[in-house]
Amino acid sequence: MMSKLLATVKKEILLLIRDMVGLSILFLMPMALIFVMTLIQDSAFKTMNEKGIPIVFVNSDKDSLGILIEQGLRNNALCSFHDSIDGQPATAELALKAVGEGKFLVGIIIPKGATEAIRKNVTELVSETLNTEEPTVEKTAPLKDSVEISILIDPVAKKSFLLSVTSNLREFISEIKTKIMFQTFSDQIEEVIPGKSSTPKNAYNKSQIITYKEIYASKSEDKIVPNAVQHNVPAWTIFAMFFIAIPLSGSILKEKNEGSAFRLHTMPTPFLLLVNGKIIVYVMVCLIQFTLMLSVGQLFLPMLGLPALVLGNSLMGIFILTLATAFAATGYGVLVGTLAATEHQAAIMGSLSILLLSALGGIWVPSYVMPEMMRNISTWSPLNWSLEGFYKLFLRGGHITDILLDAFKLMVFFFATMAISYLYNRKKRTV
Amino acid sequence: MSNPAIIEIQNLTKTFKHATEPAVDGISFSIYRNEIFGLLGPNGAGKTTTISILCGLFPPSSGKVLIDGKNLHSELPSIKNIIGIVPQDIALYPTLTARENLEFYGSMYGLFGKDLKDKIDIWLEKLGLTDAAKRQVSTYSGGMKRRVNLIAGVLHNPKILFLDEPTVGVDVQSRNVILEHLKAINLTGTTIIYTSHHMEEAEHFCTRVSIIDNGQILTQGTPGELISNNAGSTNLENVFLNLTCRKLRD
Ligand SMILES: Nc1ncnc2c1ncn2[C@@H]1O[C@H](COP(=O)(O)OP(=O)(O)OP(=O)(O)O)[C@@H](O)[C@H]1O
Numbered sequence A: 001m002m003s004k005l006l007a008t009v010k011k012e013i014l015l016l017i018r019d020m021v022g023l024s025i026l027f028l029m030p031m032a033l034i035f036v037m038t039l040i041q042d043s044a045f046k047t048m049n050e051k052g053i054p055i056v057f058v059n060s061d062k063d064s065l066g067i068l069i070e071q072g073l074r075n076n077a078l079c080s081f082h083d084s085i086d087g088q089p090a091t092a093e094l095a096l097k098a099v100g101e102g103k104f105l106v107g108i109i110i111p112k113g114a115t116e117a118i119r120k121n122v123t124e125l126v127s128e129t130l131n132t133e134e135p136t137v138e139k140t141a142p143l144k145d146s147v148e149i150s151i152l153i154d155p156v157a158k159k160s161f162l163l164s165v166t167s168n169l170r171e172f173i174s175e176i177k178t179k180i181m182f183q184t185f186s187d188q189i190e191e192v193i194p195g196k197s198s199t200p201k202n203a204y205n206k207s208q209i210i211t212y213k214e215i216y217a218s219k220s221e222d223k224i225v226p227n228a229v230q231h232n233v234p235a236w237t238i239f240a241m242f243f244i245a246i247p248l249s250g251s252i253l254k255e256k257n258e259g260s261a262f263r264l265h266t267m268p269t270p271f272l273l274l275v276n277g278k279i280i281v282y283v284m285v286c287l288i289q290f291t292l293m294l295s296v297g298q299l300f301l302p303m304l305g306l307p308a309l310v311l312g313n314s315l316m317g318i319f320i321l322t323l324a325t326a327f328a329a330t331g332y333g334v335l336v337g338t339l340a341a342t343e344h345q346a347a348i349m350g351s352l353s354i355l356l357l358s359a360l361g362g363i364w365v366p367s368y369v370m371p372e373m374m375r376n377i378s379t380w381s382p383l384n385w386s387l388e389g390f391y392k393l394f395l396r397g398g399h400i401t402d403i404l405l406d407a408f409k410l411m412v413f414f415f416a417t418m419a420i421s422y423l424y425n426r427k428k429r430t431v
Numbered sequence B: 001m002s003n004p005a006i007i008e009i010q011n012l013t014k015t016f017k018h019a020t021e022p023a024v025d026g027i028s029f030s031i032y033r034n035e036i037f038g039l040l041g042p043n044g045a046g047k048t049t050t051i052s053i054l055c056g057l058f059p060p061s062s063g064k065v066l067i068d069g070k071n072l073h074s075e076l077p078s079i080k081n082i083i084g085i086v087p088q089d090i091a092l093y094p095t096l097t098a099r100e101n102l103e104f105y106g107s108m109y110g111l112f113g114k115d116l117k118d119k120i121d122i123w124l125e126k127l128g129l130t131d132a133a134k135r136q137v138s139t140y141s142g143g144m145k146r147r148v149n150l151i152a153g154v155l156h157n158p159k160i161l162f163l164d165e166p167t168v169g170v171d172v173q174s175r176n177v178i179l180e181h182l183k184a185i186n187l188t189g190t191t192i193i194y195t196s197h198h199m200e201e202a203e204h205f206c207t208r209v210s211i212i213d214n215g216q217i218l219t220q221g222t223p224g225e226l227i228s229n230n231a232g233s234t235n236l237e238n239v240f241l242n243l244t245c246r247k248l249r250d
């Protein structure tokens, strides 16, 4: 049995080596794709990542609130800060127009007297609290935060993406509001009870530390917005692995149509063994592809001035996920080869379905920028399971345990494709 | 014949899915040990279909087949070990060399190592392919492909050998060499079932023939018997034409 399997593997390797077109599909195309797509997308990701999200800031306040928010935005790597539009100092009207025209993704307008309004509120609150002589008769002025900060959003921009940006902004702004309220509050208290001056300030600093931590935590979640390399290398590697479906299904159909299958079916060798030989070879091809693509990401992309691929910290996780992806891709190839009637059909069926599955799976455009509905559909693509797994490993510092479910789903997909192929073959052979 | 039957076919029929007429229509006959049995008939007569069923490629619609005393339906795996097949269509990997093809097919029949290599060498030599053995089959002439196709079916010394038109498109020289070697393996104990359109070839090569058309057996016997039983016929081709009429087939 073993020697039969080895002979099958040898035959498959020979067939593959002689198939130059197939080989170039397997190895050159994905490499070219990684280079091209990374270079194209690098600039797009750069606007987000390196230069930051273009933000126009209109500060009509010119007091603590406005200044603090401005400082925060200027120091934030995710933002590219602007307070002038086409050389003119930004005003609310100009900002609205500019954001509408797509010159900026986000506009922030701090209204006039915002800081003063906060202070006033707090002062009232303090005097109300401390002036016990005047009971609650005049409490008509409600403690309302009259400070309306506007956040303008480019209507064309991807909502889901901006959602996280604006929610971060809101959080940040309310943070500063609180800070100013606190400051005013402690100033007021200091006036009334001079000795206690330091206590509230410390208390404020503590609260500040805690809330900043929260902001960072939510930001690291957002780091799923990867750079072009971190997205493209795993994405196109997965794509390439699934593209083996084309040479693989081609080889199955060639066998069918060149009459070899006729002979193979009459030989004392279980058909499963022949299929296994193919699977072994194509899984190996996938592993080679993967290694090759990783080295492109780590060695060659930096030569073009792109960031190097970061692998995360679980090599074992990478191996398991890659192996599972390889099996899923191979199973898919066997399925296409089984269902298609001719090589031509398999090539069209294979490439179209993989394009579709890859688009859905977030290979071309990451699924986190897709609209909600597409994101849900996306989770049905095996390419997405794999990509999500690699995101976990490469971007979120995940470990083996984090990708086990993804790997499991891919293996289930593999067994499903094999089962369907087997049943279909059995049905079909009863001509 | 006192010789025991190695293949017994009873009421074999095969109607393909979506076909209106059966391709094989209730045929019964026996093939005896060490015969060279010719299955002759015009295009579409049902020869390839019959052979495919006998090789276990697909099951018949009805009927029973015993091969070497074993039921084809229930004991197919062990039957596969003793048969060899040379299909009508070349069944080789075009991008592999002749030797690589033969190594692969030989391995699938359980041959390996030196035994396999020696057998391949001997057959390549016999059929004059030693020099070409390192070339990819796609670069071969039609006749050369046929010869490799033949070797792939006989490497493992099968007890029963099915040959579906093994000499189609082969020149006279090659044809003679092929038939000579087939006769030789027949003498070593291999029963041969052979199909052809070439009546003259069949007349000399076969010990017994069966003429079929539309999936039915028209006549059966040694070439000599058939010729003498058909008044006015001087050779097998006359017999064939008289029985199958001169109408064109699909
Ligand atoms: N897979 C198939 N599906 C449907 N019909 C088939 C199939 N294979 C053969 N047939 C039909 O069955 C009949 C017998 O075909 P078969 O190939 O057995 O003929 P043959 O005697 O081998 O002819 P030839 O000498 O041309 O090779 C033909 O009418 C053919 O069209």
Ligand SMILES: [Mg+2]
Pocket: B047, B048, B049, B088, B164
């Ligand atoms: Mg035929």
